[in-house]
Amino acid sequence: MSRPLLSLYRLDRDKLQELSNKLRELLARDDRAAISALLGLGEELARRLAAERWAVGLMLRPDEDPQASPIFASMRRVAKRAALEHVWTSESPALEGRLRAYDVLRDEPDIADAIDRLLDPVRLPWFLQRPGGTGGWLGDDQRETLAKRLDGLGPALPDEVNAFVEALGGMEGDALVHDRL
Amino acid sequence: MLPVGFFDRAKAVFGLQKDTPASDSDAAARAERSDGRKNKPGRPPLPEVSGAASATIEDVLTARAAGSLDEARAILAAIDKGQGLRTVLRAAAALQAGDEDDVTKLLPLVQKDSPAWQLRLQVAAALEKGPERDALVRRAVKLGAPAWSIAWLRALSSDEEERRAGLVDLLFEDAALARTVAARDLAIADIKVDNEAVRRYAAFAHGRDVIRRFGVAHVVALLGRVDERSA
Numbered sequence: 445m446s447r448p449l450l451s452l453y454r455l456d457r458d459k460l461q462e463l464s465n466k467l468r469e470l471l472a473r474d475d476r477a478a479i480s481a482l483l484g485l486g487e488e489l490a491r492r493l494a495a496e497r498w499a500v501g502l503m504l505r506p507d508e509d510p511q512a513s514p515i516f517a518s519m520r521r522v523a524k525r526a527a528l529e530h531v532w533t534s535e536s537p538a539l540e541g542r543l544r545a546y547d548v549l550r551d552e553p554d555i556a557d558a559i560d561r562l563l564d565p566v567r568l569p570w571f572l573q574r575p576g577g578t579g580g581w582l583g584d585d586q587r588e589t590l591a592k593r594l595d596g597l598g599p600a601l602p603d604e605v606n607a608f609v610e611a612l613g614g615m616e617g618d619a620l621v622h623d624r625l
Numbered sequence: 626m627l628p629v630g631f632f633d634r635a636k637a638v639f640g641l642q643k644d645t646p647a648s649d650s651d652a653a654a655r656a657e658r659s660d661g662r663k664n665k666p667g668r669p670p671l672p673e674v675s676g677a678a679s680a681t682i683e684d685v686l687t688a689r690a691a692g693s694l695d696e697a698r699a700i701l702a703a704i705d706k707g708q709g710l711r712t713v714l715r716a717a718a719a720l721q722a723g724d725e726d727d728v729t730k731l732l733p734l735v736q737k738d739s740p741a742w743q744l745r746l747q748v749a750a751a752l753e754k755g756p757e758r759d760a761l762v763r764r765a766v767k768l769g770a771p772a773w774s775i776a777w778l779r780a781l782s783s784d785e786e787e788r789r790a791g792l793v794d795l796l797f798e799d800a801a802l803a804r805t806v807a808a809r810d811l812a813i814a815d816i817k818v819d820n821e822a823v824r825r826y827a828a829f830a831h832g833r834d835v836i837r838r839f840g841v842a843h844v845v846a847l848l849g850r851v852d853e854r855s856a
Contacts, residue, residue: 464797471793497813500793504807504816511815570800 536604
């Protein structure tokens with residue numbers, strides 16, 4: 445199995461929050477028809493959701509659960525469409541390892557901290573978290589600062605990191621990184 | 626032996642391992658407390674408990690279930706380390722027995738128990754829905770209870786709609802804990818416990834379960850005294 449590649453997205457936090465709030469409200473009301481509509485579920489998946497005791501019960505299942513997995517995929521698809529704009533995908537499966545462990549980066553605490561935040565899935569909404577997956581986000585200011593700091597280290601960094609720095613610095617707004625969206 | 630099972634870990638969180646040797650200073654402190662009790666004029670001493678140093682809260686609950694309230698108090702006095710759930714139960718048992726001297730001595734320790742919101746929510750979780758429970762939740766919120774803890778409490782409600790809404794809140798506040806609570810407390814099928822959240826789950830749920838078995842009314846009364854003292 446090939447290692448996943450990190451992708452960079454422009455994140456619209458307000459839109460993601462709006463989607464999250466809507467989903468939360470519908471799950472609390474257990475309005476399955478509205479949840480199916482929000483997630484664009486087909487007839488079969490909508491039937492599956494309707495058959496549950498509570499819609500939230502299905503959302504609590506593991507990512508790989510055959511009943512829930514297509515619904516999780518729909519949620520990610522809807523979230524991407526609503527709040528994420530693809531900016532760049534790395535060509536190198538080594539990028540995540542470099543970001544997490546390359547000594548030149550780790551020797552700079554502020555850089556290491558910002559990278560760790562960008563790769564920390566706990567900071568993502570639950571429906572964008574995937575088991576074993578990598579993901580996280582940085583606000584616009586933090587993204588810009590990180591890109592500048594990394595750019596200053598340019599000659600000391602491997603090519604795959606420099607390509608990431610170029611993409612991070614070349615975009616505008618909040619940044620979200622993920623390897624399985 | 627390292628604790629490996631769920632209950633072992635729960636006990637480890639609360640320092641309840643049966644085979645944990647008591648330190649010399651603990652033993653001395655217990656002896657001193659015991660002597661003080663024996664010497665109190667006009668009051669019969671609590672019964673001596675053999676092997677009290679290796680006793681656990683489970684022994685306390687067993688004694689209480691058998692109606693041996695004095696024996697349960699004696700075990701609590703022996704195993705109390707001056708903080709946490711054991712101190713809370715010891716103070717609640719003293720209150721139940723009308724031993725104001727012990728209550729007065731223990732109240733400051735219960736009052737400084739940290740985080741203060743946790744005990745209120747554990748007690749609230751052991752209560753049925755009602756004004757007493759609501760008051761404890763309000764107090765816990767004032768004391769800084771995080772959103773996930775309130776969501777958890779709602780997820781344990783006897784009211785089905787509130788339980789569902791609480792579970793949804795918990796999913797959005799702390800998805801790993803939501804899965805664990807759904808699997809452990811609500812027994813919802815096909816949901817897996819999240820290993821990362823089990824420790825936090827154990828820390829909260831163990832206290833709730835012990836308080837329920839101990840007798841939640843006595844702990845509620847104790848918290849009333851704590852709050853009077855804080856006012």
